[in-house]
Amino acid sequence: MKSSKTIKIVMEMITYISLVLYMFDVVLLGTGELTKSFGIQSRMIFFGISVLAAVVLILLDLKKYLNNKYLISVLVFMVVIFIAAIRGFVGKQNTTILLSDFKGFLNFLIVFPMMAVMYKKNRVISFLKMLCLSLGVVSVLGIILAFYLQMPLEIRHWAYDFFDGYNICMITELTGRVTRIFFNSGSxxxxxxFALSIVFSLIENKRKIIWIFIASLDIFGVFISYTRSGYLAFAIGIFAFVVLILLFYRDFFKPLAIRACFVAGIVVVLIGTVSVAEKANLVDVAINRCLFAGAEIEDNDTNVDKPSDNKNDKNNKNDKLTNEKAEIQNLAIREQRKTLAIENIKKHPFLGGGLGVSNDINDGFIEYFYLDILSKIGFIGFIIFIIPFLFSAFDTIILRDVFCKEQRLLALAAQLGCLFVFVISYFNPCLNSSVGLFMYSLALVLAMPWENKKPKTAYFISSTNHYNVRTGKFVNDYIKKGYDVIYVTSDFDHMTKKRYCFNEYKNSKQLHVISYKKNLSISRILSHLMFSYKTFYMLLACKPELVYVEVPNNSLVKSSAKYKKINNAEIIVDIFDMWPESMPVKTKNMIVNRGFNIWRNFRNKNLKFADQIWIECDYYRELLSAQKINLPMETKYLTLENAETSIETKVSEDEIDLCYLGSINNIIDISLIEKIVSELAKNKRTRIHIIGDGERKDEFLEILKQNSIEIIDHGKVYEIDKLQEIFNQCWFGVNVLREGLAIGITMKSISYFRGGLPIINTVQGDTSRFVEECNIGINVDRHDVKSCVSRILNITKDDLACMKNNTRNLFEQKFAE
Incomplete structure (x- = not known):
């Protein structure tokens, strides 16, 4: 155990250092031709070391990574690439292009070392800072090279031979005064x-000026690349940034907008300064580049072979873009490549023709990345390729309230950087290269929650605070045991159907979920699934030693079981209600029943992974046993404060006062209550006290009025003394629910018990047993209501006093704190 821990520490250090060196190599050295001249590219050495070390780390913690959807999806894509390579080799495709394709996509393996070490906050932030600073260095170099045409001829020759010769950047003379600088990686x-630097200006307020300046340099670097694809991607990126901030990160909009204004101001100053120095309007040059009908100048045909001396430059006179004929010719070649690529796609639309598919134009490369990848691995392979990005974009938005502030913003910045690469790749193929797949992998890794482990931590998770009266007791118990307890719930109140803020505990966290209006709806199911999804990733990041989940939500049992498989934590499942068994829906619809079975199995198939199973009542043990779940279970009844109350029998034998406490919803049997009270009203004056609210309250009151039942509506009452005062005036509490519900005891019945109020009961299991064994009320026979009513009418005041005493005793024995 100790040796494996030592190996892990060493491997992580090797992986991280080699990953940082790989990043510097990719950003600063373009395609890496400079170090290739020494025999092998240095980045390949860093890449190989980091991947091999990462493989060791993954094997040491295999359970964790087998549940990582990003890693699995990348592995699936690499399998697709291997198959496409074999198909290309068997199909005798262009060998040079096949090897180029394979080596390009092999860069996607950099995601392994990133995932293996970039899970700690300090480590990630340090890496991203180094990335931003290295890009800042490249931007400064771009500004220097922007004065290329103003340099002495000897220096121009050296700069061209070094930077362009080693594919660090492309230097293109656009006019007699203006030079286009396109860094093969940096641009x-x-x-x-830019996006990361803006975020760091928020995170590190003391250094915000430095980060704003670096962000400005990056934007200027995009500007002097003078590429239409770059400008288009920049516009789309900024638009996406603004929309996402407004929709999901509105609390950061104002400070980001202020910083963006400063960045814009600095960029304008830089453009103006360089324009004056070069005696040319750079904005006009950029506009001309965008409006010109030709293709992007990316290739050897459009770069001058050697630096001109500017004495006989044909462009000096009219200050136009150089070599328009070459650009038009390049456009024609690209159109031919596009046409041939589309024809290849039509031949093999789903699986492609394999790696190495080429055309007969010039060097055979298709050049348009999306047409290229579709022609080689087809639509199926392309979908598999973009699935990890869709996952990461989804998680960046959905898990934003699981992330800490830094990760919320840095993950968004990485997604936008990846989007930029996706857009420019249409004209400027780079997604199957070291730089493109480096950015893609970085976006995936930053969408995964960072580790934030604390010793002896317990997470108590309930998708709705509606049951906090029960969960709160357990929270306090574990705080007393010395645990650092974090209570997690949603930001949507199930009872009021509104957003709310919960801060009852010192450590509590609310997760944003989908709202819903109806208790039985697709929206509610999606809300529960969203909550479970978020809690799983929160647990992965925080690694608590103990996890308590309250059921329902059934999907929490599945997410906690999945977490246990990875981290072997102690899991407590508290079954407080049984869904769909207790749902007031009975149907023969196969689709609905199939959905209910899936919902039920979220709980049943994952209970075996729980260390403890708590149930609200003994009746649930019977129900689960009938479903072949025979695991050890502990009954934990809901307990209420054992307040000192004065139980009295302030009733008249000439009239009947009943009490209904709680929500008036779909699970109560209004028609049966109507039968009972209408029969009582035929014999004695009958009055019912209503305490509570609910979606069916108006309907309930109207039915009572139609049966000449006197109604006293107390509204919502929470004070124990006021409740007791009402209970003392009543004979019975109404505990009548619909038939077929999987409910063994209700919160309302326990409240009745505390107040010493006997019940008229239809609830089976524990409650029915207590009524019979402890003489605390009357169980209703649905098929013989008159017999039940007769028993009520024959109860004397002394009998009622005895029942009230029994009811209070039951509460003190079973349900008092």
């Missing part, structure tokens, strides 16, 4: 650098 990552 594709500048937007990510």
């Amino acid at each position: 594709r990552l500048f937007f990510a650098g």
Whole structure:
């Protein structure tokens, strides 16, 4: 155990250092031709070391990674690439292009070392800072090279031979005064650098000026690349940034907007300064580049072979873009490539023709990335390729309230940087290269919650605070045991159907979920699934030693079981209600019943992973046993405060006062209550006290009025003394629910018990047994209501006093705190 821990520490250090060196190599050295001249590219060494070390780390913690959807989806894609390579080899495709394709997509394996070490906050932030600073260095170099045409000829020759010769950047003379500087890596990552730097200006307020300046340099780096695809991607990225901030991160909008204004101001100053120095309007140059009908200048045909001396430059006179004929010719070649690529796609639309598919134009490369990948691995392979990005974009938005503040914003910035790469890849293929897949992998990793483990931590999770009267007792018990307890619930109140803020405990956290209006609805199911999804990733990040989940929500049992498989924590499942068994829905519809079975199995198939199973009543043990769940279970009845109350019998034998306490909803049997009270009213004056509210309250009151039942509506009452005062005036509490519900005891009945109020009962299991064994009320026979009414009418005042005493004794024995 100790040796494996030592191995893990060493491997993590090796992986992280080699990953940082790989990042510097990719950002600063373009395609890496500079170090290739020494025999092998340095980035391949860093890449190989980091991947091999990461494999060791993954094997040491295999259970964790087998549940990582990003890792699995990338592995599936790499299998697709291997199959496509074999198909390309068997199909005798262009060998040079096949190897180029395979080596390009192999860069996706960099996601392994990223996942293996970038799960700690300090480590991630340090890595991203180094990325931003290195891009800042590249931006400064771009500003220097922007004065390329103003440099002495000897320096121009050296700069061209070094930077362009080693594919660090492309230097293109657009006019006699203006030079286009396109870094093979930096220009594709500048937007990510801008977004990350803006975020760091928020996170590190003391250094905000530095980060704002670096963000400005990155934007200027995009500007002097003079590429239409870059400008388009920048516009889309900014638009997406604004929309996402307004929709999901509105609390950061104002400070981000202020910083963006500063960035814009600095960029304008930089453009103006360089324009004056070069004696050219750079904005006009950029506009001309965007409006010109030709293709992107990316290739060897449009770069001058050697730096001109500017003495006989044909462009000096009219200050136009250089070599329009070459650009138009390049456009024609691209259109031919596009046409041939589309024809290849039509031949093999689903699986593609395999790696190495080429055309007969020039070097055979298709150049348009999306047409290229579709022609080689088809639509199925392409979908598998983008699935990890869709996962990461989804998690960045959905899990934002699980993330800490830093990760919320950094994950968003990485997604936008990845989006930028996706957009420019249409014209400027880079998604199957080291730089494109580096950015893609970074976006995936930042969408995964960072580890934030604390010793002896317990997470108590309930999808609705409606049951806090029960869960709160257990929270306090575990606080007393020395646990650092975090209570997690949603931000949607099930009872009021409104958003709310919960801060009853010192450590509590609310997760944003979908709202719903109806208790039985697709929206409610989606709300529960969303809550479970978020809690799983929160648990992965925080790694608590103990996890308590309250059921319902059934999907919490599945997410906690999944967490236990990875971290072997202690899991407590508290079954406080049984869904769908207690749902007031009985149908023969196969689709609905199939859905209910899936819902039920979220609980049943994962209970075996729980260390403790708590049940609200003994009746649930019977129900679960009937479903072949025979695991050890402990009955934990809901307990209420054992307040000192004065139980009295302030009733008249000439009239009947009943009490209904609680929500008037779909699970109460209004028609049966109507039969009971209408029969009582035929013999004695009958009055009913209503304490509570609910969606069916108006309907209930109207039915009572139609039967000449006197109604006293107390509204919502929570004070124990006021409740007791009402209970003392009543003969019985109404505990009448619909038939077929899987309910053994209700909160309302326990409240009745505390007040010493006997019950008229239809609830089976524990409650029915207590009524019979302890003489605390009357169990109703649905098929013989008159017999029940007769028993009520024959009860004397002394009998009632005895029942009240029995009821209070039962409460003190079973349900008092």
